[in-house]
Amino acid sequence: MHSQSFAISPAAWHPASSDGSRFVASGHTTINPPVLRSSSGRCIRCPARSISICCAIRDEALPRLAGAAVAGAVEPGQCFIEEGERAADFFTITAGHARLYKLLPDGRRQITGFVTTGHFLGLATRGTYGFSAEAIGRVKFCRFSRAQMRRLVDEFPALERRLLDFATNELAAAQEQMLLLGRKSARERLASFLVSRTVGTASGDGRPPGIDLPMSRGDIGDYLGLTLETVSRTFARLKAEGLIAVPAPNEIIVLNGRALEALATGQAGAV
Amino acid sequence: MHSQSFAISPAAWHPASSDGSRFVASGHTTINPPVLRSSSGRCIRCPARSISICCAIRDEALPRLAGAAVAGAVEPGQCFIEEGERAADFFTITAGHARLYKLLPDGRRQITGFVTTGHFLGLATRGTYGFSAEAIGRVKFCRFSRAQMRRLVDEFPALERRLLDFATNELAAAQEQMLLLGRKSARERLASFLVSRTVGTASGDGRPPGIDLPMSRGDIGDYLGLTLETVSRTFARLKAEGLIAVPAPNEIIVLNGRALEALATGQAGAV
DNA sequence: CGGTCACTTGATCGTCTTCAATACCAGTGG
């Protein structure tokens, strides 16, 4: 275990995590193209406002937050965090999707997570990032320097609790992924992946949930510990069995959610 | 992703993690057999004193800590945390080894980590534990109720930072393990496992480090996403190649650390 | 219309799993 950093997903932890912690909602910044000092007005209209760590800061203190943040953006395929580099900055994603990954010297890649609006990343254990981050589509973010972040944390203790909640949830997700990578079959992995992606997609009424997949088959494979061919084949099989429909390569419709969840949790009779 | 909790390993993070945080060393409690109120005197002589989260609390405040902690112990094979149960308590291991794991309905098991003296565990995301914990040998621990823990955290803000450091390091380890489970071969997994277990075993001088393996082959397999047969076979092969010696099933001696590390990091020429 | 890129599909191969037998060790009781 060498240098490490971590990212945090807003998906799971939003509905209260470490009990007894209540924070006044606060905001973040939307961005204009490259490095741009963000104003507090931008913070309050930020799409990450209510779901990121920023909500640990009171409305009145928004200017402090906006003053510490620098908005930025990267183009598709561009790497904005590199494993092993000095962890100088923290990031909050405000738009787009990115993949986080670790590489082996010979090029083998393990994607440790996909992140999107509201995700926080950059906390490091040895002062260097523990993974790389690459934009899938265009990605916008807010950047905080290490020093600025420390000042913010000192000033707003609630921020630290928020970070701990974040980390706890990210850790839980990582453990779930370890179960997937260590013990699930290819079908179960794909099913788990789809189920976890369905959660955010509450279509309200009973209509079958459509899942958007901004990442490629290769990305999915590297996330699930499979090859892109196996991912493709397994999708084809789930489709043939009527569990899902695939109107487009990057769109999946869940037809039999019950069966998919059974598969995901390892309760597949046979087949 | 359902209910989750997490554990924290002292191994990696001890030499300063999130920069700028300095805590006065403090202590913990040693234990006498079953549930026993621990005195502050016991805390100060606790083997987990300097390596656990307890070092976030000043010496003078030790009685507060000792008052909140209840000492306990479990026998080999006994389960003291059960996945899905209400996460009522936090634990600090003060002696022995335990395995943390998640199960699939059909019995498949993924061990997410092995923990020992100084490890903290119990932080949960949805109020329920995210994994089970089972004693390997006899295990002693200190237990804090959720309410007590909250009070301690409120009283000692440094504790929260300490917890965040813990979580950050645990997360980094989990990501490293994801790389292992998703992308490494059986040999590479075993090599990684041995290397990570070697770190703690600094024998000082240049003598070959002996690694103690308190867990069974089956446990190692369930930790590395392999079967116990593959673990055994792979050990045999590493031994035949002169990389390790295996004087006893639960003891490994590293003969060629350089080659083992190369294997662990995926730089294996061929073979 | 040729080129690129992502995805799909097919055929073969290899690693690890599975099933099964054997070896080893500690503890127990004859």
Place this chain on the structure above:
DNA sequence: CCACTGGTATTGAAGACGATCAAGTGACCG
């Protein structure tokens, strides 16, 4: 002192799942 027992580890042979290699398809774009 030595057979007996239960648990763990080792070793062997066969099989399966996913990887690898390779070809084919379709969409988008210059």
